[in-house]
Amino acid sequence: MVTDTESFNKLNHESLYLQHVDKILKESIETLTRYFKKQKLSIHIENKNINLAKYYNSSECSKENELVYCLKLYHSQQTLRPPLFIYCIEENYNYEPPKTSTKAIYIKVNGTVFSHENEINLYQCETCFFHNIHLKTSTKVNVGQRDIVLSTYLESNNEEPHFPNNYKENILSLLEKEFTLKTIFIENYDHKRLNLKTLFNRCIISEVNEVKMLELYNDNDQPYSSVYIQPCFNNENPQKQIPTIVLRLDTKEKWKETTYQDCPLIVQGKNGEFYKIMNLFTD
Structure with a gap:
């Protein structure tokens, strides 16, 4: 508590709040990174848990701005494999998904680092949503014929052509x-x-x-x-x-x-x- 009213009024409350948010977002992205490296980070789609370490072998963290941190997952040897971006966003910040074919997960962080035990499994919900990771369904086919976009492009990588050296x-x-x-x-x-x-x-x-x-x-x-x-x-x-x-x-x-x-x-x-x-x- 600050009992000196004059000193209290001089405090930059916005700066203090941003410092608080930055700490939470940084801890969240570091937790995701740590669990990915331990091969214990998964996403849940269509009753399937997809362990991301099966498809990516590298990660890279970045700070997009004061209210957004990003974890990029990619494969250092499969050049045709699109990376996956996981964003940790301050809960009240409206962060627009990129209008590209980028595959991304957006997590609204609401003041606490992820609750977890032995692994983290990300489910799509009000505070966690997927961009370009969804069921690929045609109106002309049966439900049993639909496939999962993320696992489809990951599991078919053995057939990917390689870029020529030049x-x-x-x-x-x-x-x-x-x-x-x-x-x-x-x-x-x-x-x-x-x-x-x-x-x-x-x-x-x-x-x-x-x-x-x-x-x-x-x-x-x-x-x-x-x-x-x-x-x-x-x-x-x-x-x-x-x-x-x-x-x-x-x-x-x-x-x-x-x-x-x-x-x-x-x-x-x-x-x-x-x-x-x-x-x-x-x-």
Whole structure:
């Protein structure tokens, strides 16, 4: 208790609350991570418990903002296997699911770390909901023929094709040609589209820290410094210290499907991120 009224009035109550929430969310995400590494983290779909350690062998935690923490589960060797994101969210915060094919679990944390014994099994309910993890049912088939999206794509991975060794290099060559002939568009979270050719007039395949990328630059007096387009598989972390547009490669040729005015469109989101380039939209 603070008996000094003046000192009490000077307290930043919002900051204290955010510190309290941050502690709870951090403990929650750390608990999920610990149980995943112990192979004791499962999700429950259609009367089946799916142990996530059977399909992913790596994890990565991140803080999305003051009210959201994220646990990314992925397989470090199966490049075609989409990662799964588990979000711990402050109970009153309205966090919109990404409008992509990302598979995610959203958990509203209400002030206590998960109650658990020997394992954690996540059930879909009012405070825990699944995004793109659901029953895949057609109106033309019997109930017995429906399948579970998550387990279907996980269990069929033995038949996945592998990317050729020069896959990224071929993509960079195609992007270089595309930019030279037409342009490349990018779209941020606010759905603002930007024609990169209005900012840059040249491109070249460059190497930054032993990673090949497409460098967009100017050979005139334009004020913008170089920006890079960096192809990454889903299990890879991009280089964040440079202005970069991440082109996610989940399945073969799928990166070509999103277009605008018959030109490639790279959308900001969990399947593609922008780092250090937001001034392009604001200038």
